[in-house]
Amino acid sequence: MKPDIPTAEPSVFSTNDRTECPPSLGLSVLLLAGFVTIFDLFVVNVAIPSIQAGLAANLSQIGFIVAGYELAFGVLLITGGRLGDQFGRRRLFVAGMAGFTVASLLCGFAPTIEFLIGARVLQGLTAALLFPQVYASIRVNFSGDDSRRAFGFLGMTLGLAAISGQILGGFLVEADIFALGWRVIFLINLPIGLFAIIMARFIPETRATERPFLDLPGVGLVSLALMFLLVPLIESPTLGWQMWSALSLAIAVALFIGFYHHQEWRSRAGHQPLVDMGLLRQARFAKGGALVLLIYSTSSSFFLCFALLAQTGFHLSPFEAGLVFVPCSVAFVVLSMAAPKLVARMGPKVIAVSALVYALSFAAMIAQVWLAGADLVVAHLIPVLVFTGGAQAMIMTPLLNLVLGFVEERQAGMASGVISTLQQAGAALGVAAVGILFGTVVSGDVGGQSQSGLYACAFVSAMSYNFLAAFIAAILLISMARFSRVS
Structure with a gap:
């Protein structure tokens, strides 16, 4: 699912415009912005086959649509946070939301696949200006129990955004509102963006007392x-x-x-x-960064391959493909809430065991698709998808806290920014890796298989990367858990 994105660097906050607790309406606007940025990370997956058909896109161009947003989002997150510190978080919120709305409009009316790719990159860049202001504004304006409740609402909102991206996105594409087809998944951001910009006046303005450096x-x-x-x-x-x-x-x-x-x-x-290289020379943090890169490389890549398998290969509608993912998404949200308590009670070994289950769920999925081939019933994958979603939640939710716990408190903000970038860079690299494997099978077909059989083979080939990445992550986590027990 991957809705967990660490906060940008903390800074020294001004108290000039600070209130003890901002109005609930202001919090609602912040949550809406968090929802829409994560929603757009996921919604494009169910629309990929429709986009591919509508704009005559090849597999590489589809990869750029997914990876372009993620990479632009990840690279500018740290800078987006510092710009908010310097010029005011509400001001950057409005600027980011305005840019995101315009980019969504460009995506929705893209005449060519090249134009859509450029608009997606712009959408990612503006999301990176917007998203850090959500975290920072909540962190600055809430304290104590109010803060915990606000971040709890944010976590729930991001989880719902991940689920909605699959289900609501599939429904919107299939409903073909105003004969817009896949374009409506982007155009729906226009009224949301305009509403958020108008209501942004309810978000208290805050900025850092010290001028941050921009690298x-x-x-x-x-x-x-x-x-x-x-x-x-x-x-x-x-x-x-x-x-x-x-x-x-x-x-x-x-x-x-x-x-x-x-x-x-x-x-x-x-x-x-921008990045304190001393962090990367710390062995445990470097290993943790590699873990984040590996785990997050398996998320978007899996969604992309599953969408191609279910819709292009086995002709499910976007909504049907989204419904298949519902149990997986529910398992992710439920176990995301349980994961922190389990890790606090049983230690890092919970994450290590979950990573092993995650890898084995990919192995089981690969075996099921390989054995069934062209006779696969996509809905029969639901049980293993539940294990995949649940295991993913048990890794992603506590992994970030584990890795950030390896650094001193004074380095926490910088480390958080590095991990944010690694999340999105890992997702983009994963899309590139599975694209190579999936495309090699599809392009190498000489007409001897049905489309369903061909896409089943391509899915098996591509998911071998996900299994390998998850398995390596499990081995790393097991070694870290042992080290923690010895020390």
Whole structure:
């Protein structure tokens, strides 16, 4: 599901405009904004086959639609939080929501697949300006029990956004409102965005007392590095591996090295870096970051492959495909609420066992689809999907707290920003990885299989990545749990 996104860096807050507890109407507006940004992470999955047919998109372009939003969202999250600290969180909330609404309008009326990809990237960038203000405004304006209740409402809202993305999204596409088809999943953001902008006056304005540093060159370097890394990976199912692919990957490595040295230089010069490289030299945090990258790489990639399997391969409608996911989503939400208490009672071993169950659920799903082939009944996957959703909740919800617990309190804000970026970068990398595997099978078909059989084979191939990533994560978590018990 992956609705859990850590907060941006905490800062010293101004008390000039602060109230003890903002009006409930202001909280409702913040929750609405959180809902719509996460909803758009998920809703596109059920519309992928419709978009593919409507705009004659190939598999690589579909990958960019999913990964473009996630990567733009992740890369700018830290900067979005600092801009809110500097210029005012309500002001950035309004600017972010206005940009998100305009980007949604562009997505909804995209004439070509290339235009849609660009609009999705813009949507991700504006979501990154908007989303940190939700967390920060709640954190600043609530305290004590009020704060716990407010963040509880936020967690529930993000979980509901993940579920709604599958169910409501499927219904909207299938309903074909005003003959708009898949476009309505983006256009529905227009009235929501306008309402949130009007009601934003009920959100108290807050900002940091100290002017935060903005590392724009650092943002540029890491953004370019990720772009040069992902473009050849996502394009490979369509264009194959060419000389430019190797050159792009080499440039990505050089840019990552440049980013590392730039961050070190800023630290030595007494400037606040985008990422404190000292964090990555801490073995437990580095291992935790790798875990976040691996686990979150299995989420969007799975949704993409399942949508292609269920709708393109087995001709389920968007709404039917969304309904198949309901038990999985319910299991995720229910166990998300139970996970923190279980981990507090039994320790990190709960996360390790859950990661193993997660990997085994992928193995069971792969076996079920492989054995059934073209005769698969998609609804028969529901039991294993329940295990997948439940195990995912038992990992994702407490994993972030576990990893952030490895760093000192003074580094918590920086660490939170790093983990936020790793979540979205991992999701984009996962989409690229399964796209290669899925596309290789589909493009290699010589007409000897039915479409259902072909997509079943492609799903099995693509999900082998998810199984491997989840299994490696389980091994890492088991070793960490043992270390914690010994120490």
